[in-house]
Amino acid sequence: MSSDGRELDDSGVEEGPREEPEEDDEPKLCQVCGDSATGYHFNAMTCEGCKGFFRRAMKGAPNFRCAFTNNCVITKSNRRQCQSCRLKKCLSIGMLKELIMSDEAVEKRRMLIRKKKLSEEPALLTQKQEALIQELLTAHTKTFDMTFSDFRQFRPLDRDAVYPQEPSVSHQHSPETERMEDVEEAIRHGSYLAQTEEDENSKERKLKFTSLPHITDLSTYMIQKVTSYAKLIKTFRALSIEDQIALLKGCAFEIVQMRFNMLFNEKTGIWECGSLKYCMNDAQRAGFQRHLLDPLMKFHYRLRRLGLDEEEYVLMQAISLFSPDRPGVTQHREIDEFQEILALTLKNYISVKRSGPEKQLLFPKIMACLTEMRTMNEEHTKQVLQIQDIQPEMSPLILEIVSRQC
Template sequence: MSSTSDADRSPCPLLGPQGPEGEDTEPREEKVCAVCGDRATGYHFHVMTCEGCKGFFRRSINKGIRFTCPFTQSCPITKAKRRQCQACRLQKCLDVGMRKDTHQHTFDSSFSQFTHYWPAVRLYVPSPQPQSPPEPGGPAAWPPPLQPDCLDDEVLPDVFSMLPHFADLSTFMIQQVINFAKEIPAFRSLPIDDQISLLKGATLDICQIQFNTVFNAETNAWECGQHCYTIQDGALAGFQQIYLEPLLKFHISLKKLHLHEAEYVLLQAMLLFSPDHAGITQRDFIDQFQEKVALTLKSYIDHQHPMPEGRFLYAKLLLLLTELQTLKVENTRQILHIQDLSSMTPLLSEIIS
């Protein structure tokens, strides 16, 4: 994680064995458009393309146009001939991987890929005796009572700890955040050291935003595909009430705002592009990009959430992001004190180092 030259740097656990664009760290040649071969200006819709093909793809997708090839659907698409057949040009855009919804495969709200980590079995320690409701005005029970809706028939004995599974969940979600960041051209354009600083500064916060998408406010449980977790699982993994109680309140408050998926994604981008993270060199660029994302989020809220629902929604989000920073401090402190957790998940160790 130290600041060294690209030539001397060993593979970074956060960004993988290659550079942020999946390329070797050799001197880069001039980029060409993957669609027509013209000079490319950057990554557009997930693919290195020229301005012409970028605009053509955006117009075609936004308007839902259906083109028909007058020939054999195999027209050559070059800089000189790209305007001759729109149907084949659009098909070439799709064939090389251009897609409008570039965040979808890094925003796995169903946790469908998470099934590879362990068998779909409930890990829970049932209370040995039924808990009676607390007396009015008395202290609340901790951990909170079990949520019956989240219990499967198969329950493992209490000798099994939630810690290994929390480690797997953390690794999975951190990888999701890294994939999300690497899909953003502005992130890939930054020096690798800045990319690492942004990931180290924002990953834990972004994980909580993603986790809120699967939070069920009726059961106070996180429903991750075939797995279901309540706050007690955090206690079984070694986390303490001083962190778990405000964490649950944060997720309840955020879920009550009824955010759209696009708003969750924009929130993640806002958190990622924070110029306040340590070790940033391109501070002005990051600050300007974060401002653009924030304005986009504000505009989306204004247009998509009619009154009275949308009143003060953006302000409430900013307040919750402030709470999230406090949660991250306590979360990091407790992770460092949970025995064996850092050694079990190197990615988490890198993030909190």
């Protein structure tokens, strides 16, 4: 609890006023479902499950309907069966929407708390931290071949001339850009019926996302490598299977981008994956739109210019992997504590290994990049599902990664 009486949620973030519990040894029960309560959340004594349910329900526009008589008895075992009556029970015991902090406020408060904790720690690498870095380096090296020599089973990359060929996404309204805007408009309306000029046989054909098959194969390969990487980390293996899946779903896009960044040539705007070379327009030809690709390109330039070494990259990957606020995660405290260890290790590594004035800003810049990727992750999921609706090429693994848990 903070000094002003506000409660801290699973990630150490204040979430609303909290009343002082009565000083007795009586176990506290959730007023919604009867499970063991962890304190006052949003003005009522509840368990973590009902606290999270109320937060999620009230952050959206709940449109729940009871399939029975609108008078279900909510218990620990059946609380997921009727969202309508569960929410009604939350409101009836006095839970208040006004006490829910915005996502931005939660993230800001969490970062401030983390920054304060880290600033109090000495700047040196302990033996445990050095062992942790070595474990992460080993897992990374075993699952990421920068030459892509084992990426063999893929469909060829078809660089059709439909999209502009420059290595960066253009903001100018050239004929090619205007054509791309027409494609994006078609995507937003759930169709993709634009046609190319007549071919030599004077027959029109529908445009396709020409590089989508190859990009699908590449993405599947990268996700498989990220999965193998996570399984080599002892702390990850100790988690429940459900939490392992939830963490991998949440971080796959982010870690893939971090690994690609290690191969990014900021002078040419090209990703050099061994003998394979990619530009952002290959992603356009796969159906991705500029309101994802533009910030993604800026992100790669920004992260690459930090000049991170391999140890900093692997710690950044691990911080992304062990994010306690991913949808579906249950072991919040264990994951949050390990993420704190990773963040402290990164901060101390920078303090010990780096020199010059830039080292003071490197850690917050890395953390800012992680936050930025969360926003792009959401947009990537939306666009993958849009593309799949138009041209079903995505692999089952990609669709599983982007699927949302209820």
